[in-house]
Amino acid sequence: MDQFTLNLIVVGLTFALYIGIAVWARAGSTAEFYAAGQGVPPVMNGMATGADWMSAASFISMAGIIAFGGYEASAFLMGWTGGYVLLALLLAPYLRKFGKFTVPEFVGDRFYSGGARLLAVICLIVISVTYVIGQMTGVGVTFARFLEVDTSTGLWIGAALVFAYAVLGGMKGITYTQVAQYVVLIVAYTIPALFISLQLTGSFLPQLGLIGSYAPSGGDVAFLAKLDAVVTELGFKAYTADSSNYFNMFLFTMSLMIGTAGLPHVIIRFFTVPKVADARSSAGWSLVFIALLYTVAPAVGSMARLNLSTTMWPAAITGSAFDGPAITRADIDSKPELAWVKTWEKTGLLAMKDLNGDGQIQYVNEPAPLAANTKAIADATKAKDDAKVAELTAAREALLAEAQVGTSGKTFAEMGLKGNELTTVNNDIMVLANPEIAALPGWVIAIVAAGALAAALSTAAGLLLAISSAISHDLIKGSINPNISEKSELLAARISMAGAILVATLLGLNPPGFAAQTVALAFGLAAATIFPVLMMGIFSKRVNKEGAIAGMLVGLVFTSVYIFIYKGWFFIPGTNNLPDVPASYLFGISPLSIGTVGAALNFATAFVVSGMTKAPPQDVVDLVDSIRVPKGAGAAQSH
Amino acid sequence: MADKTSSNAYWAANVRVILISLAVWFACSFGMGIILRPALSGIMVGGADLGFWMAQNGSIYVFLVLIFAYAWKMNKLDKDHGVDE
Numbered sequence: 001m002d003q004f005t006l007n008l009i010v011v012g013l014t015f016a017l018y019i020g021i022a023v024w025a026r027a028g029s030t031a032e033f034y035a036a037g038q039g040v041p042p043v044m045n046g047m048a049t050g051a052d053w054m055s056a057a058s059f060i061s062m063a064g065i066i067a068f069g070g071y072e073a074s075a076f077l078m079g080w081t082g083g084y085v086l087l088a089l090l091l092a093p094y095l096r097k098f099g100k101f102t103v104p105e106f107v108g109d110r111f112y113s114g115g116a117r118l119l120a121v122i123c124l125i126v127i128s129v130t131y132v133i134g135q136m137t138g139v140g141v142t143f144a145r146f147l148e149v150d151t152s153t154g155l156w157i158g159a160a161l162v163f164a165y166a167v168l169g170g171m172k173g174i175t176y177t178q179v180a181q182y183v184v185l186i187v188a189y190t191i192p193a194l195f196i197s198l199q200l201t202g203s204f205l206p207q208l209g210l211i212g213s214y215a216p217s218g219g220d221v222a223f224l225a226k227l228d229a230v231v232t233e234l235g236f237k238a239y240t241a242d243s244s245n246y247f248n249m250f251l252f253t254m255s256l257m258i259g260t261a262g263l264p265h266v267i268i269r270f271f272t273v274p275k276v277a278d279a280r281s282s283a284g285w286s287l288v289f290i291a292l293l294y295t296v297a298p299a300v301g302s303m304a305r306l307n308l309s310t311t312m313w314p315a316a317i318t319g320s321a322f323d324g325p326a327i328t329r330a331d332i333d334s335k336p337e338l339a340w341v342k343t344w345e346k347t348g349l350l351a352m353k354d355l356n357g358d359g360q361i362q363y364v365n366e367p368a369p370l371a372a373n374t375k376a377i378a379d380a381t382k383a384k385d386d387a388k389v390a391e392l393t394a395a396r397e398a399l400l401a402e403a404q405v406g407t408s409g410k411t412f413a414e415m416g417l418k419g420n421e422l423t424t425v426n427n428d429i430m431v432l433a434n435p436e437i438a439a440l441p442g443w444v445i446a447i448v449a450a451g452a453l454a455a456a457l458s459t460a461a462g463l464l465l466a467i468s469s470a471i472s473h474d475l476i477k478g479s480i481n482p483n484i485s486e487k488s489e490l491l492a493a494r495i496s497m498a499g500a501i502l503v504a505t506l507l508g509l510n511p512p513g514f515a516a517q518t519v520a521l522a523f524g525l526a527a528a529t530i531f532p533v534l535m536m537g538i539f540s541k542r543v544n545k546e547g548a549i550a551g552m553l554v555g556l557v558f559t560s561v562y563i564f565i566y567k568g569w570f571f572i573p574g575t576n577n578l579p580d581v582p583a584s585y586l587f588g589i590s591p592l593s594i595g596t597v598g599a600a601l602n603f604a605t606a607f608v609v610s611g612m613t614k615a616p617p618q619d620v621v622d623l624v625d626s627i628r629v630p631k632g633a634g635a636a637q638s639h
Numbered sequence: 640m641a642d643k644t645s646s647n648a649y650w651a652a653n654v655r656v657i658l659i660s661l662a663v664w665f666a667c668s669f670g671m672g673i674i675l676r677p678a679l680s681g682i683m684v685g686g687a688d689l690g691f692w693m694a695q696n697g698s699i700y701v702f703l704v705l706i707f708a709y710a711w712k713m714n715k716l717d718k719d720h721g722v723d724e
Contacts, residue, residue: 066695074694078668081699085664088706089657093713207696211685222686240691242676250673275724277714284706291699298695628650629722 010446022165033170034101046285051182052462056138059455064427066301079256086261088283096279136508138456146449181454188451206299235365235406255595259523262531276630312363340436351424363422468497528555528598547610555602649720
């Protein structure tokens with residue numbers, strides 16, 4: 001059976017399973033549509049939250065980011081898990097006790113203001129829409145690579161599937177589908193990791209492999225020491241190297257943590273459990289299921305990095321890389337174990353060019369001046385500026401005579417090199433090509449395809465539910481037509497869900513070139529707007545309407561403006577006021593980390609403004625008292 | 640009024656548990672994983688230094704234990720103060 005048929009069968013089977021669950025778990029009331037009737041057991045809710053949370057970015061991209069970012073990329077590992085501690089301690093139990101369906105509804109009731117609710121709806125929609133674009137793009141890419149259909153067809157198939165179970169089943173259908181999707185994605189992620197860890201470190205558990213010893217050279221050297229030695233010899237930064245900016249790493253980790261705790265599609269998952277105590281333990285179970293992937297991710301990333309390096313320089317396994325020849329073009333074209341290189345070259349995620357014509361592909365890091373020249377030549381070539389290309393190429397000779405090749409003690413010119421010949425290595429192939437690099441059987445590759453789709457679809461469904469409930473419950477029922485019957489509200493929820501899917505699909509078809517950058521905006525805004533307003537609503541009785549609105553506005557405006565200054569206004573290329581490089585950042589704070597500062601300003605503004613205005617009325621103080629004790633949570637009121 | 644004082648005592652106990660938990664949360668991630676990494680470089684966990692391991696794996700295990708310990712402690716507090724469901 002060929003790989004394509006195998007992929008088709010495995011992906012087809014998982015899709016049939018999702019549809020089956022959707023038919024079984026139809027939603028009959030708004031309580032079922034918005035919060036699965038508050039009947040989801042905590043362990044199952046934990047699994048569903050895991051799938052909801054782990055997106056295409058976690059499944060496909062994170063290990064690759066860690067592979068090339070090393071220690072500094074730990075911010076993602078700590079940030080995307082530590083947020084659950086904040087959720088369990090500071091938000092989930094109280095919001096469950098509040099017992100309604102959406103995040104803006106809490107903001108509106110606690111701050112006795114339709115304006116505050118509307119502002120929360122706006123933040124929620126901006127956060128969720130920017131996030132969902134990335135998921136839909138991920139669906140399209142996975143289909144294109146593994147099922148040989150074009151990206152737009154793949155996207156429509158994915159949209160149709162989400163439509164089937166999300167519109168029909170609402171939160172109930174989504175929850176039970178996510179449980180199945182979690183199982184698919186975790187199996188897909190860990191199987192290749194177990195095999196590769198066994199090959200490289202002799203340890204079956206990737207978590208132990210990461211701190212184990214390197215098996216292929218005899219096991220006398222630690223795996224991480226081996227990886228550091230190999231990559232530094234080629235001129236790259238060591239995997240375990242210290243961060244160059246601890247302050248920014250601190251703020252970035254904090255921004256991801258409070259951003260995670262402030263993401264509406266994650267928060268609403270805790271509205272589905274029966275009791276307040278279940279909301280606490282459910283956050284723990286969510287993290288158990290998330291940790292299964294997140295503790296494996298650094299092993300996947302670092303091991304894939306070492307495998308890539310030793311594939312490019314076979315002698316690196318036993319001694320130093322430059323003792324032997326680099327990989328040759330002839331080997332790639334003829335050896336079956338290197339067939340994956342050609343497969344991925346076709347997708348453009350991997351690219352190589354034999355610059356010096358010696359038949360070998362030398363993978364080395366170019367020092368900064370040389371790398372700048374390479375980029376300038378590429379830009380000039382694209383602009384068809386032949387004179388400029390000739391001028392830069394002439395200048396290159398002097399740079400090649402100057403630049404050192406890693407730790408070899410020789411210059412590029414002395415080694416006969418014209419530059420790095422592995423011109424593109426996309427982060428994403430570290431996970432997607434992992435089973436092929438390790439020569440695992442075809443069914444493993446098929447499962448990885450199904451896992452990537454499960455990760456993207458489950459997150460997309462959760463986001464779409466957050467968007468549609470904000471529209472039908474907060475906008476339509478909350479302000480446009482408060483007397484709407486439950487039956488009409490359910491219909492409105494289904495129609496807004498269908499509308500949201502259509503918009504997400506169209507945006508996924510024509511992804512604004514900025515899809516990756518907008519994730520910074522999603523986390524930054526969740527951190528600077530939703531998290532502080534919820535926390536103050538629970539932990540302070542003094543913060544009032546005026547304070548909450550002023551705080552959210554300051555957080556929203558400050559964070560988006562700081563991001564736009566470096567990334568371009570509304571992400572339109574060329575409209576940035578300052579270059580997006582560390583040298584021009586305010587106190588070295590990157591736009592990715594600014595959410596922490598935005599959150600601090602939100603808190604400060606809210607307290608100052610509340611102190612100068614009237615205290616909240618007694619019924620609001622009573623509401624705060626009531627959400628602070630678990631007794632009497634019962635079922636959510638549909639009011 | 641008895642009800643009111645009991646729920647005030649419950650809330651004060653809850654806030655104390657939260658503050659202790661947050662101190663652990665901060666120490667294992669931002670502390671050992673980031674700020675104190677250079678100071679902990681002599682301590683090895685297998686092939687990795689302690690700070691590096693905390694940042695890539697260890698802090699996640701601490702987070703897990705922390706949430707379940709918090710849930711257990713709070714369930715006990717709920718019962719002691721008679722506010723459980």
